[in-house]
Amino acid sequence: MRLFKIALITLGYIALIGCGSPENIDTTENDEQARDYSSIFSSLPTTSIYPSNNPYNETKEYLGELLYWDPILSGDQNVSCASCHHPDFGWADGRKFSIGSDGIGLGPARYGFEVTPLHAPTIMNVAFTGINSSEMIENFVSGGYFWDLRADTLEEQALGPIKNPIEMLGYNMSEQEILPEIVIRLQSIPEYVELFELAFAEKAAITSVNIAKAIATFERKIISPNTRFDNFLLGDQTILTQQEIIGLNKFIDGGCARCHKGSMLSDNLLHEGEAIIANKVVRTPSLRNISFTAPYMHDGSRESLIDAIAAYEDRGDIDVNIEDDDFNDIATFLKTLDTDKFYTGKPAKVPSNLPVGGNID
Template structure:
């Protein structure tokens, strides 16, 4: 066993010059000034100036998120792959799209995405760094390759994707016009769009994206133990968690995983973590809810994900097996169970809430 014993940490602090007990990184139980690397997640969602919050828009967005009417065959919704029971991801390595039945790991079907579904929790803060001005902040970019600049642009992607929601019957070019016509035929949606956007004929692709973005911005998870710690409440972390935090920094992890999201949301060319594929740095919040990990979902557990970095020579001090448990303990301070997990009881379309996920 190469596990550290908490009681011996203070001895290790003196005795361990690197490499002790199977870990490569010197054990440091002391507090540092962490404010240059981390800041608490804002306690309220942020909304961009061109898509401000209103309650009707948020409720409309929630209906649209769960409504399979936006899929070709009316069985698949955003919640098919971003479900509150699975941390607003889907608990799968790859997602099952428009012919799927069931939710999460039990979902069955043949239309499979080629990349892992990330959580939509905290997407209001994607791209937020220590230096961001909250008042003028615009979140983004999105997707593993950052190909969508904004959240409202992102939302139209899955609706036009033949594997995810569209299916093969409808040509991509017709997808959005058809969805608009479907919504226009439902008086409750007509009214909700008019109220949300204070205009007539408000059912447009752009406004579908804006409503979906507004709903998703609601789903945030501030005030974890790490946020409290960074705010000055030093009692909330255990000694092992502080050791893990210091190892995380000394191991070079915070070069990419920093700021309120523990992510710089950047693509680091020539620094692929898995195989040769470079993707943007993901957030490290709520990992207890969102296994499996990485863009290919290839790491089943948090320890597996951390072990991916073992011995990498581009890290400041490459981490070793004896460091994994401490870093995992630290990352677990970023979890919370108190995030929004509501689900509408009915939909304006009259279709089954969420589609064929039950």
């Protein structure tokens, strides 16, 4: 049966190539057959995109990686970005809520009292936040960060956690004091002085603006394109199993793709009154590499992928229609957006000689 269907799909595809007309793809909305998805989804670009005011160079990316892992950026020199966005947890932290400035340990084992009010999203693919299609690369400006979209750029986002007492600042310094203090700290470390000068080709290059630019450049390295779903969209029609295609069709017919669409499976818009949990207005998260970033939702309230999908049962109010025997098919489809081929490097040491990543051991 399955082989027969694949053969049919392949035939349809060959017919499509043959006369170059999308009409030959099955448009009867059959639940079990592949359709033309090109108006809904698009593959992810395979290389990152850098804004014109912060172009890529290798030294900048390397410097950004060191800063990302160096607790020198925190008030009490004990927390780094990696304390909450760590490669072992899909560049998130595997927790419902994150523990910041007084935390010890990593992931679910981390403990402390300074708890963030929101669940930490992954930093994977943030270079592409806001992208609709892989054709958008020319002049694309990524944007719309945080659950409430309050930061426009990664550069703007990067200084947020540093100034936040719960996340990195702690309580021994004020929001106004921390960035000048960090600049002084970094200036006293020759390796940083040299790297900043090289990365930005200017004297006195250690500024908060350049700290943010370097971190953002490193974040743009962490992408996860080339998933099975990307290859499917690019034309490899045999790469998905029958159940995955059924799940994909249910995802569309159930109303999910109204918000989870484009290259990121997210419109990156806020959904007023439609947020799935607790009637809070939050932006649609990407569903890429979803298996790596449990728990789910802005409040981390859904422990597994099935739980997250089940949140949509009986949601006629947001025009979503799925039933419990759809959950598994949809989950199976969503896993075609997983790939473990993303960067997971960790520096062996950081220039401050503080513990790499902060108090995470």
